[in-house]
Amino acid sequence: MIRLGVNVDHVATVRQARRTVEPDPVAAAVLAELAGADGITVHLREDRRHIQDRDLRLLKETVRTHLNLEMAASREIIGIALECLPDQATLVPEKRREVTTEGGLDVAGNSRALSSAVSALRDAGIMVSLFVDPSPEMIRASAGVGADAVELHTGCYANAGTQRDRDRELELLKEAAALAEKNGLRVLAGHGLTYFNIRPITTIAQLEEVNIGHSIISRAVLVGLERAVREMKALLTR
């Protein structure tokens, strides 16, 4: 069974559309856990477009499974992470104009800054994962900066227009996962995963966990969050 981290950012996106108090991502996290989620993921963006500082504080108190904070390696957000102490931090690149996280981290090109961010977070007892494209260079660099895990960016796999391209992207993910394991890194994956494209991903032997947001919250609007989480969990068997 591959673990499921449910990303509740989009619940906050709906709330922020009206700058009101509902729907509450903290309530969504409780329901997701009751439905079998193995973890809750949130991205505290520097522009606070969805998740707010208050959400993170309350999630730290209420999440019973595993709290994963997606974050830029900026001084402000690292400070917040060190105060909040989530179970895990996932370092992601962040551009203000993007609709969602667009690519993996350039670990090789930012190794000095990332090394110090990784060691500050790990010294505080936080497991650190780096969100990277499935490229051998980025996997080796992730091991080099001392990360515990990599989250393989599945966006190219999800966006592939033909079966041939999708098969090629899956192969790249499998090669990256094998290389990560060889370098002592745990293997997670996420971005763009849906009820329709998840099954082939479960054939990645080293994969421990996926983080899924948009597809689950979209389905939840129509069928309810509990059912949406259960249906995704059911697809995560090997």
Ligand code: PXP
């Ligand atoms: N993993 C990371 C690192 C992300 O940035 C995101 C998007 O916030 C996700 C997973 C979830 O992606 P999606 O919403 O496409 O399922």
